[in-house]
Amino acid sequence: MEKEADAAGISGSDTTLTVQTMQSWTGTGPTSFSSREGDDQVRTSERIINEAAQGILGYEESVDWFSSLEPFEQRAVLQEVVRYSMQAHATAEDGREGVSQSGVKPTITPAVLIVRAPILEQMGKILNLPPSEYVNSFRVLLSTFTVADTRRRETECRGSCSHPWHNMS
Numbered sequence: 382m383e384k385e386a387d388a389a390g391i392s393g394s395d396t397t398l399t400v401q402t403m404q405s406w407t408g409t410g411p412t413s414f415s416s417r418e419g420d421d422q423v424r425t426s427e428r429i430i431n432e433a434a435q436g437i438l439g440y441e442e443s444v445d446w447f448s449s450l451e452p453f454e455q456r457a458v459l460q461e462v463v464r465y466s467m468q469a470h471a472t473a474e475d476g477r478e479g480v481s482q483s484g485v486k487p488t489i490t491p492a493v494l495i496v497r498a499p500i501l502e503q504m505g506k507i508l509n510l511p512p513s514e515y516v517n518s519f520r521v522l523l524s525t526f527t528v529a530d531t532r533r534r535e536t537e538c539r540g541s542c543s544h545p546w547h548n549m550s
């Protein structure tokens with residue numbers, strides 16, 4: 382059988398990354414949960430990530446929640462934040478601003494990666510960091526998503542929009 386290219390291992394500088402490439406990173410996310418609890422987990426994570434981005438939930442509270450998860454759940458959540466960041470059209474500039482706003486050390490590995498373009502490739506690298514970097518990665522990805530999502534809410538979503546995650550009661 383032909384081996385699928387390891388999307389996250391892409392190192393070429395001219396590589397055009399597609400949504401399909403991104404899905405190959407994130408495709409093993411929530412679907413790997415097999416129990417009903419897993420479904421609840423997905424909903425909980427969606428709510429927490431978006432509430433944090435909208436300032437409804439504190440950044441540190443959301444990090445505490447993330448820290449309480451098992452590593453396999455944490456990885457799925459990291460994939461989820463990457464997916465949302467892509468939906469919000471996050472850029473490396475958003476990564477720089479996110480790192481600066483979140484107060485994480487700019488020298489931690491995910492912070493070093495996120496500020497470089499193309500951000501999709503960097504996010505793939507972040508997802509492949511070892512479990513010891515998961516909490517740092519969550520801090521960096523969440524703060525980057527927050528910057529991108531805030532801009533989107535203040536521009537194209539301004540007034541009203543049909544995104545369920547922007548209309549949580």
Ligand SMILES: [Zn+2]
Binds near residue numbers: 534538547
């Ligand atoms: Zn919206």
